[in-house]
Amino acid sequence: MSSPAPDHASLTLPKTLTIKNILDIREKILSAIDNNGELVLEIADDAQVDLSFVQLVVAARSHAAQKTGRVLLARPAAGELREALRRGGFLDELTPDASQFWLHQEQTL
Numbered sequence: 001m002s003s004p005a006p007d008h009a010s011l012t013l014p015k016t017l018t019i020k021n022i023l024d025i026r027e028k029i030l031s032a033i034d035n036n037g038e039l040v041l042e043i044a045d046d047a048q049v050d051l052s053f054v055q056l057v058v059a060a061r062s063h064a065a066q067k068t069g070r071v072l073l074a075r076p077a078a079g080e081l082r083e084a085l086r087r088g089g090f091l092d093e094l095t096p097d098a099s100q101f102w103l104h105q106e107q108t109l
Contacts, residue, residue, distance in 0.1 A: 009036035010074070015044050017053035017081075026056055033064045033071065042074045049080040051088045061101070076104040 011032045017025060032039045041057070043049075061071045077085055085091050085102060099105045 008038035008040055008072075010040045010042055012042040013044075013047070015046065016048045017043070018048060018050040019052040022052045022056060025053065029056065029060045029071075030063065033060060033067065033069060037069045038072065039064065039069070040072045040074050043077075043081060045075070045078045047080060049084045051084055054081075054084050054088055054090060073101065073104070077102045 009032050011028060013025060013028075014021065029039070029041075039060075057071065064071045082091075090098070090102065094102070096106070
């Protein structure tokens with residue numbers, strides 16, 4: 001992962017990251033982005049994840065970038081998050097940026 005800025009905020013997310021609670025998670029993430037230059041998401045390896053969360057993170061990264069901030073993952077995607085990425089096609093033909101963000105891997109072209 002790229003090193004976070006000194007003024008970053010960390011947000012520890014609940015273990016359920018699904019459509020059932022996505023609106024609450026969205027509010028927490030947007031608030032953290034709006035109040036900080038950078039946000040590091042703490043996601044448990046055993047979190048329950050569906051594609052709504054993956055889509056939220058993609059949108060949050062875009063929102064942060066518009067505010068000259070960024071969103072980072074504290075650790076590479078694992079467990080159900082990685083599986084949701086695979087099922088949703090997010091791991092197919094990764095860009096270098098996506099590889100760094102989701103998997104914390106540098107890709108050489």
